[in-house]
Amino acid sequence: MAPSIIxxxxxxxxxxxxxxxxxxxxxxxxxxxxxxxxxxEMFPHDRRxxxxxxxxxxxxxxxxxxxxTIAAWSMFGSGWGDPNAILQFNWTWGILPLLSGVHSxxxxxxxxxxxxxxxxxxxxPIPIGLGVFTQIFGLYWFAIKFNIAHWRIASLxxxxxxxxxxxxxxxxxxxxxxxxxxxxxWRRKTQTKFxxxxxxxxxxxxLSIETGALTSGAAILExxxxxxxxxxxxxxxxxxxxxxxxxxxxxxxxxxxxxLFLAGSQTYMSAASSSTAKxxxxxxxxxxxxxxxxxxxxxxxxxxxxxxxxxxPADSIVMTNFNIASTPPDDTEKKL
Numbered sequence: 127m128a129p130s131i132i133x134x135x136x137x138x139x140x141x142x143x144x145x146x147x148x149x150x151x152x153x154x155x156x157x158x159x160x161x162x163x164x165x166x167e168m169f170p171h172d173r174r175x176x177x178x179x180x181x182x183x184x185x186x187x188x189x190x191x192x193x194x195t196i197a198a199w200s201m202f203g204s205g206w207g208d209p210n211a212i213l214q215f216n217w218t219w220g221i222l223p224l225l226s227g228v229h230s231x232x233x234x235x236x237x238x239x240x241x242x243x244x245x246x247x248x249x250x251p252i253p254i255g256l257g258v259f260t261q262i263f264g265l266y267w268f269a270i271k272f273n274i275a276h277w278r279i280a281s282l283x284x285x286x287x288x289x290x291x292x293x294x295x296x297x298x299x300x301x302x303x304x305x306x307x308x309x310x311x312w313r314r315k316t317q318t319k320f321x322x323x324x325x326x327x328x329x330x331x332x333l334s335i336e337t338g339a340l341t342s343g344a345a346i347l348e349x350x351x352x353x354x355x356x357x358x359x360x361x362x363x364x365x366x367x368x369x370x371x372x373x374x375x376x377x378x379x380x381x382x383x384x385x386l387f388l389a390g391s392q393t394y395m396s397a398a399s400s401s402t403a404k405x406x407x408x409x410x411x412x413x414x415x416x417x418x419x420x421x422x423x424x425x426x427x428x429x430x431x432x433x434x435x436x437x438x439p440a441d442s443i444v445m446t447n448f449n450i451a452s453t454p455p456d457d458t459e460k461k462l
Contacts, residue, residue, distance in 0.1 A: 139358040147366035148198050154370035155191050161377040168384045183373045190225045193218040213279050220273040227265040229369035233376050234258045237303045244310050254302050261295025264288045297345035304338025337375040344368050
């Protein structure tokens with residue numbers, strides 16, 4: 127069968143980026159499955175809000191993957207060899223941008239909440255929240271117009287303004303969130319004098335830079351591909367993977383609370399190799415309120431809690447009960 131030819135159009139630059147986007151999106155969905163399983167196993171008693179957030183994002187990512195599969199089959203399965211399948215998408219492409227807005231809004235909303243939780247001030251969360259609202263508005267405006275145009279590729283250039291607002295707003299929000307978290311944690315680091323706490327803060331700063339670079343870099347790359355190659359489908363590659371990057375980064379950030387991920391840090395290695403038991407550190411950045419008989423909330427910042435173990439000779443006297451009123455005199459005499 128002779129290949130189909132569209133005059134003046136390089137088909138490889140239309141179908142090739144979609145193939146890459148579909149494959150990489152499937153790979154990231156597999157990573158998300160592992161991340162979600164790890165979260166379920168490691169944090170069965172996590173607060174309900176975080177559980178709802180994780181499973182809601184997993185549900186929408188699964189729905190996105192199902193619709194993406196239908197779109198791929200429509201173009202490369204039942205529509206193979208039909209030039210119209212390349213220039214006019216099927217109905218699933220009218221829903222995919224809406225789901226992408228849900229992914230980005232939920233992930234960025236979580237980090238905005240975390241910034242407010244750390245600072246208890248609104249001068250940072252409110253501007254970032256307005257940026258998130260702006261980019262979601264541009265995305266949904268584009269999605270509505272794209273559905274009205276019956277998903278024709280020829281309708282994209284007139285919607286360039288809405289797409290640009292969406293992409294620029296998304297990248298700007300990711301960059302501001304990353305800079306805000308780094309600034310807050312760096313300020314906490316300069317205020318502490320404990321080496322262990324400084325190590326925890328360094329790790330959190332490094333994690334914020336790494337995760338922020340992933341989502342910000344993908345969003346900026348999508349802007350560049352859209353502005354430079356609107357006639358081709360290169361910009362669909364980051365579009366198909368960006369939502370799963372948001373979900374994977376969020377769940378991976380939650381999973382990093384587990385001490386298992388401290389195995390590569392210097393503090394953990396020195397504690398494991400030392401013969402003297404050392405206290406385990408827990409950052410209040412991720413601390414959860416106790417359910418029974420404990421503190422109902424945690425102040426923002428990083429606090430260090432430790433248990434101190436003292437070695438003593440076998441014939442020494444150790445007092446374990448400091449409540450003299452509750453200790454009978456006879457028992458005290460026996461111990462002494």
